[in-house]
Amino acid sequence: MSIQRWLGGAVSAMALGVLGACGGGGGDAASSASLPTQQTMSAQAQLGERIFSDPSLSASGRQACASCHVETSGHAPDNDLSVQLGGPLLDQQGKRSAPSINYLSFDTAFFFAPDGTPTGGFFWDGRAASLQDQAAQPLLAANEMANPSKADVVDKLSHAAYAEQFKQVFGADIFSRPDDAFDRLTLALQAYQREDTGFRGFTSKYDEFLRGNVTLSDQEMRGLALFNNPAKGNCQACHPSAKAADGSFPLFTDFSYDNLGVPRNTALMQNNDAGFYDLGLCERTDLPNRPDLCGAFKVPSLRNVAIRHVYFHNGRFKTLKDVVTFYVQRDTNPEKWYPLNPDGSVKKFDDLPVQYHANVNTAEVPYNRQPGDTPALTDAEVDDVIAFLQTLTDGFRR
Amino acid sequence: MHAARPSPRKTLLALSLAFIASAASAQTATETELARKLDQLAAELAAVKAQLAQIQKERAAQPAAAPAVAAAPAAPAATSSAAPSQPATVLTSYGEINYNRPTRASENAQADVRRFVLGYQHRFDAKTKVVTELEVEHAVSSADDPGEVEVEQAYVEHQFTPTWAARAGLFLIPAGLLNENHEPTSFYGVERNFVETAIIPSTWREGGVQIVGAFDNGLTVQGGITTSFDLTKWDATSTEGRESPLGSIHQEMALAKARDLAVFGAVNWRGVPGLLLGGSLFTGNATHGQATTQSRVTLWDLHARWTPGRWDLSSVYSRGTISNTAALNATLVGNPTLIPKSFDGWYVQGAYKAWSHEDYALSPFVRWEQFNTARSFDDLGPGLTPEAARTERVVTVGANFQVTPQIVVKADYQRFRENKDLNRVNLGLGWSF
Secondary structure (H helix, E strand, O other), rough: OHHHHHHHHHHHHHHHHHHHHHHHHHOOOOOOOOOOOOOOOHHHHHHHHHHHOOOHHHOOOOOHHHHHHHHHHOOOOOOOOOOOOOOOOOOOOEEEEEEEEOOOOHHHOOOOOOOOOOEEEOOOOEEEEOOOHHHHHHHHOOOOOOOOOOOHHHHHHHOOOHHHHHHHOOOOOHOOOOOHHHHHHHHHHHHHHHOOHHHHOOOHHHHHOOOOOOOOOOOHHHHHHHHHHHOOOOOOOOOOOOOOOOOOOOOOOOOOOEEOOOOOOOEEEEEEEOOOOOOHHHOOOOOOOOHHHHOOEEEEOOOHHHHHOOOOOOOOOOOOOOOOOOHHHHOOOOOHHHOOOOOOOOOOOOOOHHHHHOOOOOOOOOOHHHOOOOOOOHHHHHHHHHHHHHHHOOOOOO | OOOOOOOHHHHHHHHHHHHHHHHHHOOOOOOOHHHHHHHHHHHHHHHHHHHHHHHHHHHOOOOOOOOOOOOOOOOOOOOOOOOOOOOEEEEEEEEEEEEEEEEEHHOOOOOEEEEEEEEEEEEEEEEEEEEEEEEOOOOOOOOOOOEEEEEEEEEEEOOOOEEEEEEEEEEEOOOOOOOOOHHHHOOOOOOOOOOHHHHHHOOOEEEEEEEEEEEOEEEEEEEEEEEEEHHHOOOOOOOOOHHOOOOOOOOOOOOOOOOOOOEEEEEEOOOOOEEEEEEEEEEEEEOOOOOOOOOOEEEEEEEEEEEEEEEEEEEEEEEEEEEOOOHHHHHHOOOOOOOOOOOEEEEEEEOOOOEEOHHHHHHHHEEEEEEEEEOOOOOOOOOOOOOOOEEEEEEEEEEEEEEOOEEEEEEEEEOOOOOHHHHEEEEEEEEEO
C-alpha cells in the first residue's frame, strides 16, 4: 500500500476513534463539589465536634458554640433575636448578629486585593485570620461565653467527658500547659468545621440544578434570571452564582465587604446611646486611618439564607421579603426604612455618622436610584428572587 | 429560529466569486501593460531558473531529498535559496506597533506595541525542523500590566515524502486567510479584520498532530487531531464572549483540558497562479465531562484570494455553531453574555498597488465586513432567552505602504454601523522577517 493511502487510512481511523470516543462517552454528571457523604473525621475534628456542642465551656454553663450556631438553621441562630444573649447569666446582648458559619472553610485571612478591595477574614469585620483564630474570641468575650481567661476554659475542658480523648490526641501533659491546650482546643474546632460536610454540604436544590439532576420551577428560574441580571437585581455582583471554570460550585459570596447603609436597629441596647455607632471594618485596630471603610461589613454567603432568621450585621431585618425589598427600595422609598427627622425629612443612613454617609454604596445596581424612581425589582419580582433564594437551602430531597 | 432564505451576505459572496471567475477570462489591458507584465514574468522566470539550478546542485551534493513543502508557511522564515547553504537555526520575528484614535471618543485614543514576536526555526536535517514563536502583547507583561506573553507555535515538522509531511506540537489551525499568515506584512489595514478575530479567533493555535499534503496540481490538504475549546471557561458576567465567542473559550494549550479532542481539515487550491480557493472545518466537543451536557463546537470557513496584476482581492466567510447551549445556559440565565448557538461573518476586500518604485509600494484598499457574534440563541423559555445580537458592519478604507517587502506602514479609517463610538483612525508600523 502506498504511503499516502496508509497515512490517509491511519488518519481516518484515528479520527473515527476520537469521534467515537467523544460521541459515545455519554453526558457525565458534572463534577460534584461535595465530598464523600460518609466520611470519618480526623481525631482532632472529632474532638472539635464534642467541644462545639459542649455548654460547660461557658461561664453560664449553658452556652456552647452550637447554642448560637444551630445546624438546622444553617449554623446560625434558630431564634429571631437580632443579637444573641450571652454572659454569665445569658442576659448580655451581643454587639452584632451571630452569622452562619457554613462554607467558611473557603474563606481566607483578610487581605486587600490588587485593586484595593478588602477581602477575606472571619467575623463581620474580618478581624480573625482563620477559623481557629475566630473560635477563640466567643469563648473569651464577656457578652458571649464569658470565660475570664484561657486558663479558665482549659480548666473546664479538663473536666469534660472527653478530657481523656483530648489528652490522647494532644499529649498526656497537655492540661499542664494551658496556653497550648487552649490553642489545641481552637485547632480542634477549626478541624471540625473544615472536615464535617455539614458545614459545606452543597446539597441544595440549586446544587442539584447545577449538576443537571433537577430543573428549577418557572418562578425559581425567573428569580435566578433577576438575581443574575446586572440591570435588575445584580445580586451576583457580590453573591456569585455561577460554577467556576475549575468546576467549583458557587459560594454566593465573594468574601468582600460592602456598606449598605442598613438602618439602625433600636432593639440593640448599645444603640440607646445616640453617639454609638458600629463602624465595622474601620474599627479594626490593625486598619488604622481608613475612614473610607467605615460602615463596611462582610458579604455573607447566601447559601441557606432562607432558613436564617435575622439578616445583616445588626439583625435589623427578620424576613427575606424585607431584605430584598430594602435593597431595591432603599433609595426610591427611604421613608419606609429610616426614621424621620423633626423637620419631616428622612434620616437616611441613620446608623452611620454623617461624615461616613459618602461611604455607602450608591453606585451599583440596585441601589443607584433616586427617591421617586422605579425600584429595580417589582414586588412580584422580589417574590421571584426569594423563591430562587429558597433553592439555596442544603438538604434538598427530590 | 430563522427560516432558510437567500441571505444578502451569501448572495454577495456568490457574486464576488462569479465576478472573479468571469474576469479571469475577460482581461482588458493595453499593449504597454502587457509588455510590462511580460518583462516581469521573464524576470521572475529567470530567478526561478536560478533557484532551481541551485537546488539541483545541492541535491546532487546531498543524497537526501529535501523538497520545500508548498503548504501555507507558519512564519515567513528567511530561507533565501540564493545562499550556498542554509543556516540550521533561523531567527524569525514580527512586530506591530499601532495607534488607534476613535473619532467620536478621542479620549480613548491608544498607542500600543500590539505584538512583538520572536521565533526560531531549527532544521535538524533535510526533512525535519522545529518551528517556534513567542509573543509579547502590549509591551509589558506582569501582574499589574496589561501585557501577555505566550507561546504561539511550537511544533516539529517532518517531511515523509515530497508530498506528505506531519506536524506535531502546538501549531496554527489552517482556517481563513489570516490565521496561518498573520504577520503585519501579509494583511491590509492596521488591525486584523473582525471576521478573522471575532469569528475565527486568530491567532488560533491548538496542540496535536497534523498531516500536510502538498500536491503538484496546487492542492494542499491538511488534517489533524488537536485540543479543543473549553466551554466551562465561558464567563457569562463579562463581555468577552460577546466580543469573540471562540476567543473567550480557546485554551492555547495552557494546562488545556483535553478529555475532548477536535478534528480539523483544510483544503487549499492554488492551481491557477494568483488564485487561492480554500476552506476548512474544525469540530470538537468542548465540555470535557465537566458540564451537565456534552456540547460540540464547530467552525468552518470558505476563503478566496485572487491577485491579478496589481489587484489583491480576497473574501472569507466563516460560521461557528455550538450545540446543546440551552442546557449550558440554563444555569446562567439573566447574565449579560450567554453562550450563542451560532455566530458568523464575512468580508470582501480589494486592494490595488497604485504606485511602486523599486521596493516601495503603495496599496490602497477597501474592506467591507459583516459579522455577528451571537447570531442566534437556543430557546430558554419566555423572558429568559437572550435576543440575538445585531450584525455589525465595518467598512475599512486605507492603504498599506511597503517600505521594503518586510516592512510596512499602514493607515486606515474604520466605520462601524452599530457601535459608532468605535469609528476610528488607525496608524500602524509592522515588520516581519
